[in-house]
Amino acid sequence: MADLAPDAETQPFWDGIAAGELRLQRCGDCRRAVFYPRSLCPHCFSDRLDWFTSPGTGTVYSYTIAHRAFSPFTGTPPYTVALIDLDEGVRMMSRIVGGNRVRIGDRVELKITRLGGEDSPALPCFRVRETV
Structure with missing residues (x-):
């Protein structure tokens, strides 16, 4: 590490x-x-x-559902990994957390998460924004 x-x-x-x-x-x-x-x-x-x-907001460009853990920071599969187009014009890869179904084009917001519990590092994850 x-x-x-x-x-x-x-x-x-x-x-x-x-x-x-x-x-x-x-x-x-x-x-x-x-x-x-x-x-x-x-x-x-x-x-x-x-x-x-x-502000930590953006749009899902693409995503995949991982059925096998590929990093010590991923947690228990299955989980969603997405490419996020941030509103500032950059793209980053991150986890989608929160249990909501993800679709390309969904608006997302930053959710700092410790995927392995309190002793694990804080990571920038995203969750799907609720639509009104």
């Missing part, structure tokens, strides 16, 4: 998760959001990346 330790580039992201928020980077030159954390903007190669707090 030592290789999963935060480094200088990812520490602000994990500090945000521990604080219950999703922190992303934004380029100071092209103003585009960036995920995963890195030292150079993948759009314009600027090194002027700043951190901001995302």
Whole structure:
């Protein structure tokens, strides 16, 4: 598990998760959001990346239901893994929690979760937003 330790580039992201928020980077030159954390903007190669707090909302781009655990952080199968298009314009892979049926196009919101209990790391997961 030592290789999963935060480094200088990812520490602000994990500090945000521990604080219950999703922190992303934004380029100071092209103003585009960036995920995963890195030292150079993948759009314009600027090194002027700043951190901001995302509302943690987005849309399900795609998903799959895993019937076999493939990571120590996944919990007991079956579970849903999805690609989430965040409202800021970046895509991230995450778990869907909360037991609701998931469909492509569903709106989702951040739900910080400890999948393996209180001793496991906090992870950014998402849940389907209730429609009114």
